[in-house]
Amino acid sequence: MTKEPPSRLSSVDEVMATYAISASPVKRVVFLSLGLVFIVFAVIGIWVPGWPTVSWAVPAAFFFSMSSPRLFRWTMENRWFGNAIFDYYATGKTVPKHAKYGIAGFITASTLLSAYGVWEVSVRGEGVLSQPSTWNGADPGFGPATVLLVGLVGVWFILIRVRTRET
Known part of the structure; x- marks a missing residue:
């Protein structure tokens, strides 16, 4: 399980093309709602010491990848946790x-x-x-x-x- 991914994606556009998928309208609403809940927890982690940020942002990005391309892109481009989320997806969902x-x-x-x-x-x-x-x-x-x-x-x-x- 610890194999290196075959190649690293080099841009947010490549990550979007690889991981963004579409879901039914009902699922989109559910996934978007869950993503927003997780992103609120991630934003709390920016200011509260000891509260994780990226740990909440990863599932938010996952839910946004199935519901909102705009918010999925935002999770990878924002200044607080975007680099960590981009690295996670660009390396084939590795830690x-x-x-x-x-x-x-x-x-x-x-x-x-x-x-x-x-x-x-x-x-x-x-x-x-x-x-x-x-x-x-x-x-x-x-x-x-x-x-x-x-x-x-x-x-x-x-x-x-x-x-x-x-x-």
Whole structure:
């Protein structure tokens, strides 16, 4: 899955010709609406520290590629995240190796923290951490297990299914 794409597209016009597709009118409205929601989240990330920008702009560009050629072009040409979106599409929808491992690490850390939080609230209850027999929470452990499973699927998807580029 980490093969380099055969060639890099060199212009926004080439990306548009390769990835912009048309959808039925109903789908266009749905895709346009979803793209606008994602773009609002991406714009929030420009000013809020710690809030991702490109992570929201990639799905926005995807939805715009099926609904609005003008907005699809805009996602690749704007000054805040356009270069990252253009690189993603121009290289055959690939992610740099360092970003891929960073994303997987972030998913792992946030999954572990979330699973611990769910465990603390729903499983341990009033019990003592070192004495499982005193745990009196209402959940026998399905909540934290579900969080861990979803996190594992996310890490698997990023590491195995998302194509990688070296630079």
